[in-house]
Amino acid sequence: MRWKRETRTAPPAAAESGAADTALTDTARRLGETRAELLAARTDLATLRGELAAAQQLARQASAGEARARALEQLLLRDAGAQAADRDRTIAGLRAELEQTRAVQLAAVGLPEHTVARFLTLGGGLVALLAVPDEDRYESPPVYGYECLTCGHQASGAYRIADGRRWANEHASTCRALPAPVIDLPVQKGATR
Numbered sequence: 001m002r003w004k005r006e007t008r009t010a011p012p013a014a015a016e017s018g019a020a021d022t023a024l025t026d027t028a029r030r031l032g033e034t035r036a037e038l039l040a041a042r043t044d045l046a047t048l049r050g051e052l053a054a055a056q057q058l059a060r061q062a063s064a065g066e067a068r069a070r071a072l073e074q075l076l077l078r079d080a081g082a083q084a085a086d087r088d089r090t091i092a093g094l095r096a097e098l099e100q101t102r103a104v105q106l107a108a109v110g111l112p113e114h115t116v117a118r119f120l121t122l123g124g125g126l127v128a129l130l131a132v133p134d135e136d137r138y139e140s141p142p143v144y145g146y147e148c149l150t151c152g153h154q155a156s157g158a159y160r161i162a163d164g165r166r167w168a169n170e171h172a173s174t175c176r177a178l179p180a181p182v183i184d185l186p187v188q189k190g191a192t193r
């Protein structure tokens, strides 16, 4: 009732009142806009925070993945190293076995009488350098020669050991005959001239 009476009794103030209303409405609108902007900014901030967290998570995962890959690589390298060491041990063992077998093989080879030196042939056999006493001439120096225990080639008649050694060595460096298996080796007996 009072409001009706006021509007009725104060019509001249209507223009002023309208302007004030407009200003108020304006302010309210701006306030609303500002609130909306603030809300939007908050939403953006929340989105950004979420994105940042996701990025950080990805970075952590990538880092963990990288660390795992590095660990795996180390493990593989260690494994490869261990395998190589194993293989080296096996090779060393086989080499030792081979040396032993060769030694046994050499021991099984009967060397001719008067053998003073041996030469390894190209084919892996032996040439025996022989110093055979000259039975015709007492106290005379021996006669030198060689016998190839692999191909059977022989030579004799050198009166200086240097010549006998050279002959034996020359034959050894060219003889390609392969030593027979140990069980088939003929027993070498005495030197011949």
Ligand SMILES: [Zn+2]
Residues within 6 Å of the ligand: 121, 148, 149, 150, 151, 152, 153, 171, 175, 176, 177
């Ligand atoms: Zn030979």
